[in-house]
Amino acid sequence: MKHLVLAACIGAFTLTTAGVAMAQEPAKKAAPAKKAHAKSTKKTAAAAPAVVPSGEKWQCELGHVLYIGGNMRRDEVITVNWEGKEYRLPRLSTVTGADRYFDARSGLDLVVIPSKAMLFNKNAGQRLADECQTADMQAGGSAPTQAGALRAPVATPLLIAPAAPAADASQAPAAPKQ
Template sequence: MKQLVLAACIGAFTLTTAGVATAQDPATKAAPAKKAPAKKAPAKKAATTETAAVPKGEKWQCELGHVLYIGGNMQRDEVITVNWEGKEYRLPRLSTVTGADRYFDARSGLDLVVIPSKAMLFNKNAGQRLADECQTADMQAGGSAPTQAGALRAPVATPLLVAPPAPAADAAPKQ
């Protein structure tokens, strides 16, 4: 009985190895089917290269030679377009308690933080800062960033907590 079971196992093993050996025969390989998708992949890359976004919007010059372009009105738009390294990203506005303007897209991981003196671009997915000390030409000349928080501030020339001057007629004593 043991010999019969042993013979059956050896026979089954021989049949399975013979099937694997015939499957590896060069005449029956499916190699051409694998090469066809590989040829299509470079065509897709060429298509994305052709549709590379032309930078639109305001140019922000960053340290280390990085440049990003921001399209849209940062003082009123809820979604702005950021062109970073030839790709366009649509970043929706997030509300903050600090007064900084923040735009974050969870899909791409890009996070743009704008304060009156500079802008910073982060990649939350990679956990790194992509660009720092980004400024427009106006900011480099001494202006402030075109932020929503900056637009809500009162101009420096008109202080908020100063009492209006008394009229001259009321200030003079009556005789």
């Protein structure tokens, strides 16, 4: 019953305001302003200075390079330099343990796991860069991320037997009888 009354009120309101809106004259368009032609000179406008990449260099497959500025272990917003442009990507929380930085305006999505980083463009639906690693990661280190910092260093693989041989049964002391 409440929904019926609400719908009737909304309908009555739209009918009363629609008549007022139609009765008004449309706004007149402003007269186009005359454009003053700029004097042409031999000198062209100075090109915008290229952004000098700052931050740590990440080398990716297919020759792509991106630079990441900021401390990935603690900063909530990092700066990514991709193809000469700077993007500020805020951190997103994940349940998988990967570090994810996403900017909805530009569509850039950076996912960093301990072995590599991947850069996506969510707006275009494509992967821009894959297998991105720092020089330290290429030498065997882990990613400079929260996930990489939390990962315990690998001292001995779990599936390899210990180096010391087991004692023979003849050398082992006899177990007491009960």
